[in-house]
Amino acid sequence: MSANPNLFTYLLRLADDNMVLSQRLGELVSWMPELEEDIAIANLSLDHLGQATSLYSYAGTMEAAGRDEDALALTRSEREFMNAVLVEQPNGNFADTIARQFLVDAYQVPLYQALSSSTDQTLGGIAQKAEKEARYHLEYSSTWLVRLGDGTDLSHDRAQSALDRMWPFAADLFAADQVEANVVAAGIGVDPRTLRDSFDSTVARVVELATLRMPTDTYERTGGRTGIHTEHLGHLLAEMQSLHRAHLGATW
Amino acid sequence: MSYDVPIIEGEAEVTFGGGAGAFPLWEVFVRASRGLNHVHVGSVHAADADAAMQSARDVYTRRNEGVSVWVVPSSQIHASDPHQKDAWFDGDHPYRHPTFYDIPDEVGHM
Numbered sequence: 001m002s003a004n005p006n007l008f009t010y011l012l013r014l015a016d017d018n019m020v021l022s023q024r025l026g027e028l029v030s031w032m033p034e035l036e037e038d039i040a041i042a043n044l045s046l047d048h049l050g051q052a053t054s055l056y057s058y059a060g061t062m063e064a065a066g067r068d069e070d071a072l073a074l075t076r077s078e079r080e081f082m083n084a085v086l087v088e089q090p091n092g093n094f095a096d097t098i099a100r101q102f103l104v105d106a107y108q109v110p111l112y113q114a115l116s117s118s119t120d121q122t123l124g125g126i127a128q129k130a131e132k133e134a135r136y137h138l139e140y141s142s143t144w145l146v147r148l149g150d151g152t153d154l155s156h157d158r159a160q161s162a163l164d165r166m167w168p169f170a171a172d173l174f175a176a177d178q179v180e181a182n183v184v185a186a187g188i189g190v191d192p193r194t195l196r197d198s199f200d201s202t203v204a205r206v207v208e209l210a211t212l213r214m215p216t217d218t219y220e221r222t223g224g225r226t227g228i229h230t231e232h233l234g235h236l237l238a239e240m241q242s243l244h245r246a247h248l249g250a251t252w
Numbered sequence: 253m254s255y256d257v258p259i260i261e262g263e264a265e266v267t268f269g270g271g272a273g274a275f276p277l278w279e280v281f282v283r284a285s286r287g288l289n290h291v292h293v294g295s296v297h298a299a300d301a302d303a304a305m306q307s308a309r310d311v312y313t314r315r316n317e318g319v320s321v322w323v324v325p326s327s328q329i330h331a332s333d334p335h336q337k338d339a340w341f342d343g344d345h346p347y348r349h350p351t352f353y354d355i356p357d358e359v360g361h362m
Contacts, residue, residue: 036311
């Protein structure tokens, strides 16, 4: 198949979101306060890993340079990763993890919904499967955000702090440039800015249910889509890629 | 192995497992497919019914085990007394099984 650089970059942006978030969630496995939540967080992590795998695999085809999903996930450097800066933020406390997840889910549900009708059948198929998973993720993170926000004074304060802390990074989910414009023109991709209304109404609804208030910070940290990351991504990649880089092609 | 969990001012003491302060226990029933009964598969700890449903889904239906889930607070289950097992369950009543009875030939196949 001939190379399609625009689609390659677009797919990498989608895939990197899921890969980095999967790694973050994976860090929590065996650390959750209850066995049940441990399994829930592992399920989330694996769902995102599965989405990343499918997207990387297809991206490799569109790059047509012989790189498979492992090569794309495990041999690119920090500046080559194009995930939104939100997903690389550290797990923090449980409220931080939930707030980050909730903001991602509120974006991914309408994203995958829109991508399900892509004229590209492969991407449409990946999105159809991912949309079901994202819907459950949103239900999980929403109910936890409501439970924390509408819980004790302490959990309320933690939830509010978490939402406020993650909020400036959420804007990066909606950053778009010529890559998006080109895949939208081809009927393949979605302009993330068109997802903002759906995202905003989901956030407003859940924030109200959770008795929280909308963050007032108007600062927006973007740049992830072109490889300008926060300090946290390099550390995450160093851990995630170390085994593969030390033992190239290792399998088990 | 034990380790200290840091307690932040205002936070209740954190405990794990079945100790005081742990989430309440819920019994989980899963229906494998349409037309079958919900079958007891185990239990989960969860803060409330919604969380119990999600935990049950995450713990017990990871590999397509079911199409429907029920959760019931374990405290609401009334259980038979193990010490009464003989009196309740060990009766030898072969005549309660249809195979106890000989069917006359003229009845034919039943």
